[in-house]
Amino acid sequence: MLTSESLKRIDREIAKYPADQKQSAVMAALAIAQEQQGWLSSEAIECVAGYLGMAPVAAYEVATFYNMYDLQPVGKYKVSVCTNLPCMLTGGVDAGEYLKNKLGIGYNETTPDGLITLKEGECMGACGDAPVMIVNNRRMCSWMNPEQIDQLLAELK
Amino acid sequence: MAILGAINPMLSLDLDGDNAWRLADYVKRGGYTALRRILEEKQTQEFVINEVKKSVLRGRGGAGFPTGLKWSFMPRSFPGDKYVVCNSDEGEPGTFKDRDILRYNPHAVIEGMAIAAFAMGASRGYNYIHGEVWDIYERFEEALDEARAAGFLGSNLLGSGFDFELFAHHGYGAYICGEETALLESIEGKKGQPRFKPPFPASFGLYGKPTTINNTETFASIPYIINLGGETYLDAGKANNGGTKLFSISGHVNRPGNYEIPLGTPFATLLDMAGGIRGGRQLKACIPGGSSSPVVPATAMMECTMDYDSISKAGSMLGSGAVIVMDETTCMVKALERLSFFYYEESCGQCTPCREGTNWLYRVVHRIETGRGRADDLDLLSSVTTNIMGRTICALGDAASMPVQSFIKHFHDEFAYHIEHKKCLVPVEVQRAGSGFFTATA
Numbered sequence: 001m002l003t004s005e006s007l008k009r010i011d012r013e014i015a016k017y018p019a020d021q022k023q024s025a026v027m028a029a030l031a032i033a034q035e036q037q038g039w040l041s042s043e044a045i046e047c048v049a050g051y052l053g054m055a056p057v058a059a060y061e062v063a064t065f066y067n068m069y070d071l072q073p074v075g076k077y078k079v080s081v082c083t084n085l086p087c088m089l090t091g092g093v094d095a096g097e098y099l100k101n102k103l104g105i106g107y108n109e110t111t112p113d114g115l116i117t118l119k120e121g122e123c124m125g126a127c128g129d130a131p132v133m134i135v136n137n138r139r140m141c142s143w144m145n146p147e148q149i150d151q152l153l154a155e156l157k
Numbered sequence: 158m159a160i161l162g163a164i165n166p167m168l169s170l171d172l173d174g175d176n177a178w179r180l181a182d183y184v185k186r187g188g189y190t191a192l193r194r195i196l197e198e199k200q201t202q203e204f205v206i207n208e209v210k211k212s213v214l215r216g217r218g219g220a221g222f223p224t225g226l227k228w229s230f231m232p233r234s235f236p237g238d239k240y241v242v243c244n245s246d247e248g249e250p251g252t253f254k255d256r257d258i259l260r261y262n263p264h265a266v267i268e269g270m271a272i273a274a275f276a277m278g279a280s281r282g283y284n285y286i287h288g289e290v291w292d293i294y295e296r297f298e299e300a301l302d303e304a305r306a307a308g309f310l311g312s313n314l315l316g317s318g319f320d321f322e323l324f325a326h327h328g329y330g331a332y333i334c335g336e337e338t339a340l341l342e343s344i345e346g347k348k349g350q351p352r353f354k355p356p357f358p359a360s361f362g363l364y365g366k367p368t369t370i371n372n373t374e375t376f377a378s379i380p381y382i383i384n385l386g387g388e389t390y391l392d393a394g395k396a397n398n399g400g401t402k403l404f405s406i407s408g409h410v411n412r413p414g415n416y417e418i419p420l421g422t423p424f425a426t427l428l429d430m431a432g433g434i435r436g437g438r439q440l441k442a443c444i445p446g447g448s449s450s451p452v453v454p455a456t457a458m459m460e461c462t463m464d465y466d467s468i469s470k471a472g473s474m475l476g477s478g479a480v481i482v483m484d485e486t487t488c489m490v491k492a493l494e495r496l497s498f499f500y501y502e503e504s505c506g507q508c509t510p511c512r513e514g515t516n517w518l519y520r521v522v523h524r525i526e527t528g529r530g531r532a533d534d535l536d537l538l539s540s541v542t543t544n545i546m547g548r549t550i551c552a553l554g555d556a557a558s559m560p561v562q563s564f565i566k567h568f569h570d571e572f573a574y575h576i577e578h579k580k581c582l583v584p585v586e587v588q589r590a591g592s593g594f595f596t597a598t599a
């Protein structure tokens with residue numbers, strides 16, 4: 001089920017580790033599978049395990065341990081807002097509330113049109129730029145005041 | 158601009174311009190001369206380790222352990238695989254300095270790691286980068302390509318016969334992977350659960366081989382130490398606290414961001430550099446070394462200098478150098494509630510005192526915050542912390558307990574008020590105004 005493009009990327013990750021330590025590439029491989037599919041299905045996890053020659057249960061353990069893997073389908077865009085203390089002091093929690101109101105959903109919910117899933121995140125290592133949020137684990141958005149958030153939402157189509 | 162302000166900077170000197178991170182710019186500002194000198198002049202491993210010892214560089218990741226001493230624990234003449242690993246997992250709330258080092262000066266980290274590898278006889282390294290900063294990871298991969306192409310990484314570095322391969326590994330959202338043995342487990346492709354120590358990584362590390370783990374900023378400081386000489390580097394800071402350090406300032410200041418200052422600089426100077434408290438309000442308290450370090454009330458904080466010893470005298474820790482500034486609009490119960498939630502969420506669950514204890518801490522602080530606190534809750538919290546501390550595999554248990562103990566110690570009345578009156582001493586509207594979210598303009 002992994003495309004040849006995904007497999008090529010996984011091969012590049014495997015090459016970073018000693019020849020007998022393919023399992024080290026599992027985090028990257030799961031991330032690549034998630035990117036291809038939008039989320040991580042059991043099928044995808046088993047496929048990654050098979051490719052790396054590890055027991056499926058070992059790959060499951062990794063997929064469930066790290067927060068950025070989505071084991072359930074999420075909206076086209078997953079928006080994670082940091083509400084940890086440093087961000088909270090300068091509007092992280094307020095930004096989360098603002099988003100909830102705008103989207104009419106709570107944390108860990110998806111808008112009815114399947115467009116946006118909202119998540120509450122932990123420190124993203126960007127506390128000086130609060131409020132901060134990340135779209136689809138990749139795109140970091142900084143200094144998100146109400147106006148900026150409106151702009152972001154208008155852009156996510 | 159990368160770093161918002163500096164006094165006698167090293168790491169953040171001359172980082173203007175979009176290409177400052179590139180190899181060509183790094184070389185222009187003297188980059189890779191330290192590595193070149195060591196290899197071309199055929200310096201010994203002992204020479205390098207001695208310079209680092211003389212610099213009194215203390216680990217920038219949190220514990221402040223002397224780096225030179227740590228390096229001397231590695232069985233460096235022992236044949237077989239050895240590893241150096243860089244900890245760029247940076248998940249400690251309040252900390253965002255490693256991100257900027259990697260964004261604006263990644264080659265300093267690469268050069269520092271190559272020098273470390275030479276000094277400890279390691280031939281492979283990994284840099285473990287925080288999952289949420291994808292652009293930084295991509296840039297680091299590009300910097301690695303540049304360094305390989307220029308012969309600063311790979312086999313037979315600069316014709317010296319010394320080989321060093323370095324790769325980037327990205328995390329995927331688990332604070333506990335910042336703990337060094339959890340980080341090693343994670344690179345091995347497992348759940349990031351800390352290991353029992355001993356054995357220490359210097360004897361049993363990555364893939365069971367001798368390994369040294371240092372923070373990003375620690376490695377990035379190495380080229381400067383070799384170029385300046387250990388003693389000059391030490392003098393740039395203060396006795397027992399060598400060099401300059403990056404401080405990440407967040408919270409209620411006018412200019413949150415990173416600042417590089419000599420260790421020993423007064424906190425008041427740093428606060429001024431960050432533009433002072435927002436809206437002309439008063440400082441209430443400060444968490445000086447990342448969320449795991451004890452909170453320090455305003456008066457005591459204003460008397461501190463920013464170095465390991467002064468902050469420790471004030472009852473806290475310099476930690477990662479993440480200064481979380483809280484002004485008078487802050488509700489200390491709410492602040493602690495959010496931190497306790499974090500540790501509860503991020504406990505890896507291996508040790509019962511930590512798994513159960515962090516859950517208790519959060520539930521009790523949460524019920525105080527939501528007006529359901531009981532008269533004996535503060536005693537309960539304190540007994541839970543004593544049951545956690547010193548009884549766990551890794552320091553996360555202590556990290557969860559210290560904020561609770563220090564918040565209650567210094568702001569006891571505020572907690573008692575919450576329990577008695579079922580609401581906060583600081584009105585909710587005041588707290589909301591303090592965040593500035595609804596009044597912010599682009």
Ligand SMILES: Cc1cc2nc3c(=O)[nH]c(=O)nc-3n(C[C@H](O)[C@H](O)[C@H](O)COP(=O)(O)O)c2cc1C
Nearest residue numbers: 216217218244246247248335336337371372375552
């Ligand atoms: C829960 C926990 C989280 C940690 N997170 C980090 C981190 O994000 N970055 C870091 O450099 N060190 C972190 N540390 C400290 C590391 O275990 C280790 O001491 C450090 O990386 C050593 O590098 P240094 O000596 O250069 O400071 C953490 C420790 C604990 C217990």
Ligand code: SF4
Nearest residue numbers: 505507508511549551
């Ligand atoms: S102290 Fe907590 S985080 Fe550390 S190993 Fe034990 S359960 Fe895991």
Ligand code: FES
Nearest residue numbers: 082087123124127
């Ligand atoms: S606390 Fe939000 S990014 Fe660090």
